Amino acid sequence: MxxxxxxxxxxxxxxxxxxxxxxxxxxxxxxxxxxxxxxxxxxxxxxxxxxxxxxxxxxxxxxxxxxxxxxxxxxxxxxxxxxxxxxxxxxxxxxxxxxxxxxxxxxxxxxxxxxxxxxxxxxxxxxxxxxxxxxxxxxxxxxxxxxxxxxxxxxxxxxxxxxxxxxxxxxxxxxxxxxxxxxxxxxxxxxxxxxxxxxxxxxxxxxxxxxxxxxxxxxxxxxxxxxVAPDVQASKQVSSGSVDALASGVAREVEPGRTYVFGPGSTVGAIEAELGIDPSPLGVDVWRAAEAESNGRRGDVLAADAAESEILAVLEDPVTIVVSPIGGQGFLFGRGNHQISPSVIRRADEIEVVAAAEKLDGIDALRVDTDDEDLDEDLRGWTRVRTGRFTTRLVTVV
Known part of the structure; x- marks a missing residue:
């Protein structure tokens, strides 16, 4: 050339x-x-x-x-x-x-x-x-x-x-x-x-x-x-598998008093719906679990379809980020969820990755592209992905 x-x-x-x-x-x-x-x-x-x-x-x-x-x-x-x-x-x-x-x-x-x-x-x-x-x-x-x-x-x-x-x-x-x-x-x-x-x-x-x-x-x-190269990304694909059991499993293990940052997508949206939240399908929602359930209320939405600044303004420790990889590509961060920025990720003490088994079958590895090389390196390695009510799978982040 x-x-x-x-x-x-x-x-x-x-x-x-x-x-x-x-x-x-x-x-x-x-x-x-x-x-x-x-x-x-x-x-x-x-x-x-x-x-x-x-x-x-x-x-x-x-x-x-x-x-x-x-x-x-x-x-x-x-x-x-x-x-x-x-x-x-x-x-x-x-x-x-x-x-x-x-x-x-x-x-x-x-x-x-x-x-x-x-x-x-x-x-x-x-x-x-x-x-x-x-x-x-x-x-x-x-x-x-x-x-x-x-x-x-x-x-x-x-x-x-x-x-x-x-x-x-x-x-x-x-x-x-x-x-x-x-x-x-x-x-x-x-x-x-x-x-x-x-x-x-x-x-x-x-x-x-x-x-x-x-x-x-x-x-x-x-x-x-x-x-042609291994590091040319695939087209986005959508999993057709049911996520009902997965959503139920995550919802039943919500920790009282913890703040949850829910990323975009139908899988995470199903978890929100299980918790009684009206999800922003392609946006980011922030929700804090109540210390004790009262009259069926399990928590409060702190920000809906939020920008990065709005997320940071309402975060209260401890913080869990819930994300699902993009089908076919495997991105956890850096595609379609820029609101979950490096500053937001660093506030979290826990990242929960969720995906139906059918979606994972079409992904060779998970990927991150946050605009922060040090953070990307910290996120790389093996991570546990929740695939069902009780089931998980180890997948590498590259």
Whole structure:
């Protein structure tokens, strides 16, 4: 491989920790709630991993937060081929070429250099950047974002009649249902450097408005060539097994006076329902068990469909986090539950992992991707997964 195209969706994932379950059409609200960009740093992680293995690559990218800054921070001298204002660089100028009159879309706040600033980039910018990179004949398109970004890249590949050009995602979105992403940013960088063949993988997306209302509507958008490697994540799958016995078993062992943070998903939702809680199917709820059951009341909901800040505001020790892995992928943290942030996880003295046996049968290992490497390392190793009223299974977290 001689060249690579890099495009970053700088707002991908900003809605996660603040409880918006996505950023499409919600950027102003995400900022109002205090959301911080996460995609640029994840881009740097992937590109540093790539640079350690392939430091001599020619890297084509877009201006400013659309890729240029992350590429430069990783140690490459970028060739900027697209600017959000619409100009293109002269590729013959060589590495480091700048676009005449390029606007770097400087940050609204100099103290937050990853912020896209007031002049927002859009999906049209992503598509235009990818087209410019395809014109340069890149050997791989490395994109940073979520499923929506994957759809944008895939559509350009199809429209440009460049279906043979492989694409690989650096996971930065809130929800990632597609199988075109590395498991972690570092994995994506390594795969980009070392792959020697590709295979067709699915690009899926969901309706974010329906998702925020607790309904998952997935749609296959494209089938694209993706580098082959063990650390390319699978498509999300849903277990069909009954979780009634599992929910009953967890509910009967609730500890009086303990605070429970319930993650998203139908399995955890069944536990909440068993406790008399109206669950937020795709959100995070916080509930404290009563010291003693009274008139059938087993506890109190402290926060429903909560953002990270709301969770932290109501936590009272001791704390248990209850999560179920994503079917087919195995993620415990870092996909669809960013509200359960490293700060929340560190407040817990117990993490209870629950999953129907049928779901575990389709998962090779459990995974974590919290944006905190030290925490991820602490979470790795063997963990006990509750599969029924009394049954458990040991599964490794990698």
């Amino acid at each position: 001689e060249s690579i195209g890099v495009v970053v969706n700088p707002i991908a994932g900003m809605g996660g920790r603040v409880g918006l379950k996505g950023t499409d059409g919600k950027l102003d609200e995400a900022r109002r709630r205090g959301a911080e960009p996460r995609a640029p740093e994840r881009a740097r992680q992937a590109l540093r991993s790539l640079h350690r293995r392939e430091p001599a690559l020619t890297v084509y990218t877009a201006a400013g937060v659309l890729g240029e800054r992350a590429v430069r921070d990783a140690g490459y001298e970028p060739v900027v081929v697209y600017d959000p204002a619409g100009a293109e660089a002269d590729v013959d100028a060589g590495a480091g070429a700048e676009i005449d009159g390029a606007t770097d879309r400087g940050p609204a706040d100099p103290a937050r250099p990853d912020d896209p600033g007031d002049a927002e980039t859009t999906a049209d910018d992503t598509r235009a950047a990818v087209r410019a990179m395809l014109d340069r004949g890149v050997d791989l398109l490395l994109f940073v974002g979520g499923d929506g970004t994957a759809v944008d890249v895939a559509e350009v590949l199809e429209d440009a009649d460049a279906a043979e050009t492989p694409m690989l995602g650096v996971p930065a979105g809130v929800k990632i249902y597609s199988s075109a992403f590395g498991v972690t940013p570092a994995d994506a960088g390594r795969i980009a450097a070392e792959f020697d063949r590709v295979e067709d993988r699915e690009v899926n997306d969901i309706d974010e408005d329906a998702y925020r209302d607790g309904e998952v509507r997935t749609e296959l958008k494209a089938v694209v060539p993706v580098p």
